[in-house]
Amino acid sequence: MATLTMPRRAWVEQVMGLPISIHLRGPAVRDPHVHDLVQATYDELRAVDSLFSTYNPASDVSRINRGELTVADAHPLLAEVSLLCELAHERTAGCFDARLPRPGGGTWWDPTGVVKGWAGERAARRLAAIAGHDVTVNAGGDIAVMPGRKDSTPWRIAVEDPDDPDRPLAVVPLAAGGIATSGTGRRGLHIHDPRTGLAADAVRAVTVVGPSLLWADVYATAAMVMGPDARDWLESLDDYEGLVVGPDGVRTTSGLTTLD
Amino acid sequence: MRRIVLVVVSTISGLVMLFSYHTSTMGAGATAGPGTGASATPVDPGSASPAPSQSQATPKTTSGGSGGSGSGSGTFTGGVVDTQWGPVQVQIKVSGGKIRRATAVVYPSGNGRDAEINSYALPVLAQEVIAAQSAHIDQVSGATVTSDGYIASLQSAIDKAHL
Numbered sequence: 001m002a003t004l005t006m007p008r009r010a011w012v013e014q015v016m017g018l019p020i021s022i023h024l025r026g027p028a029v030r031d032p033h034v035h036d037l038v039q040a041t042y043d044e045l046r047a048v049d050s051l052f053s054t055y056n057p058a059s060d061v062s063r064i065n066r067g068e069l070t071v072a073d074a075h076p077l078l079a080e081v082s083l084l085c086e087l088a089h090e091r092t093a094g095c096f097d098a099r100l101p102r103p104g105g106g107t108w109w110d111p112t113g114v115v116k117g118w119a120g121e122r123a124a125r126r127l128a129a130i131a132g133h134d135v136t137v138n139a140g141g142d143i144a145v146m147p148g149r150k151d152s153t154p155w156r157i158a159v160e161d162p163d164d165p166d167r168p169l170a171v172v173p174l175a176a177g178g179i180a181t182s183g184t185g186r187r188g189l190h191i192h193d194p195r196t197g198l199a200a201d202a203v204r205a206v207t208v209v210g211p212s213l214l215w216a217d218v219y220a221t222a223a224m225v226m227g228p229d230a231r232d233w234l235e236s237l238d239d240y241e242g243l244v245v246g247p248d249g250v251r252t253t254s255g256l257t258t259l260d
Numbered sequence: 261m262r263r264i265v266l267v268v269v270s271t272i273s274g275l276v277m278l279f280s281y282h283t284s285t286m287g288a289g290a291t292a293g294p295g296t297g298a299s300a301t302p303v304d305p306g307s308a309s310p311a312p313s314q315s316q317a318t319p320k321t322t323s324g325g326s327g328g329s330g331s332g333s334g335t336f337t338g339g340v341v342d343t344q345w346g347p348v349q350v351q352i353k354v355s356g357g358k359i360r361r362a363t364a365v366v367y368p369s370g371n372g373r374d375a376e377i378n379s380y381a382l383p384v385l386a387q388e389v390i391a392a393q394s395a396h397i398d399q400v401s402g403a404t405v406t407s408d409g410y411i412a413s414l415q416s417a418i419d420k421a422h423l
Contacts, residue, residue, distance in 0.1 A: 008422050009422055009423075010418075010419045010420075010421075010422035010423050011423070012419045012423070019410045019415075019416075019419075021415065021419045023398070023399070023419075023422060136398070136399055138399050138400075138401075138415065140410075141400065141401050141402045141403060141415070142401065143399050143401055155398040155399055156396055156397050156398045156399075157397075157398065157399045157400070157401055158397040158399070158400045158401070158414065159384075159400075159401050159402065160400055160401065160402025160403070160414075162402070162403065165413060165414070166414060168397065168400070168414075170384040170385060171384070171385045171397065172384055172401075179401045180401065181401045181402050181403050182403060183402070183403030184403070205402075207401055243384065252384060256384045
């Protein structure tokens with residue numbers, strides 16, 4: 001209850017081609033040192049982008065794909081992300097794969113499916129150093145939440161309705177952890193099944209909530225690929241819950257208590 | 261931005277419709293929407309929420325709140341409203357004439373799933389309740405909250421409110 005009356009402050013900057021908003025709740029949100037730490041966090045997100053961007057020809061990822069650099073010789077964060085990509089591939093039965101088919105044959109490496117959640121979670125962890133302050137980092141709809149206190153009031157996270165983005169489909173209270181949504185969206189962006197190369201469009205959107213934004217994001221993407229099996233697969237995961245918007249309506253895993 | 265304002269207006273009237281708290285105990289300022297010019301009187305029931313069948317508010321004195329009754333502050337518990345899922349009851353906290361918090365204190369849970377719910381269980385509020393409470397959303401998770409969709413998004417409005 002106390003945190004509701006706490007001062008709150010937001011910052012928004014465009015990084016990695018996305019609006020990334022940082023919200024802090026706590027007594028010192030107007031202090032200059034807090035502002036400086038937020039700016040340093042954005043600087044770090046930009047540094048991550050300069051390493052991992054697939055659009056920037058000078059990034060380590062681009063150089064690796066051109067064969068000019070190996071993961072072992074790249075910035076140490078590349079090895080960390082590479083390992084996470086392998087783990088994500090294993091934990092999703094191959095429905096998540098950072099190795100994409102190259103048009104002329106062979107594969108190229110695109111770890112961005114892991115990087116967004118990983119970077120958002122990393123930023124939130126860094127900001128959690130501000131004692132007594134609740135943190136959310138929202139990277140284009142994927143949100144990392146770090147509590148500043150044991151009794152922090154949950155943030156009320158709306159899950160967007162893919163058919164009407166102005167009207168939430170659900171609200172999930174979250175005090176700690178991560179929540180991510182994957183979907184085909186309005187931009188006509190498609191998620192492909194790495195096992196077949198075909199567009200995964202059996203379900204409209206999947207939202208996953210759990211202790212880690214990185215894994216919520218990976219699982220949401222993988223569940224999109226699984227299509228009709230998405231809900232049952234999410235049900236089988238420990239510590240993660242999901243909401244699937246499919247042709248038969250909205251279905252949730254049993255750990256989400258719904259009103260219907 | 262006009263669209264966002266309309267959303268807020270409709271959610272406020274939805275809230276009022278659902279819980280129709282006593283205005284007499286809250287002062288004149290209490291029923292005005294937070295700066296949107298929203299009328300607190302339900303004009304058009306629309307489809308935003310189920311009709312309140314027996315929603316008489318029961319004002320309770322706050323123990324820790326500043327400002328007593330009559331100054332537009334306090335905790336108010338709406339009457340139990342029968343919805344398609346069962347009874348729903350919502351509590352709102354008001355200070356300075358504005359709704360600071362809305363919480364569902366009673367909602368149906370007899371769906372047989374309760375026993376399965378693990379320690380990480382989280383409630384997902386259904387849409388009719390959200391319609392009444394979406395003025396209190398802190399963040400939006402969605403696939404369209406990207407550069408193209410951001411400017412007109414609910415998330416953008418929430419960010420702006422706290423810059």
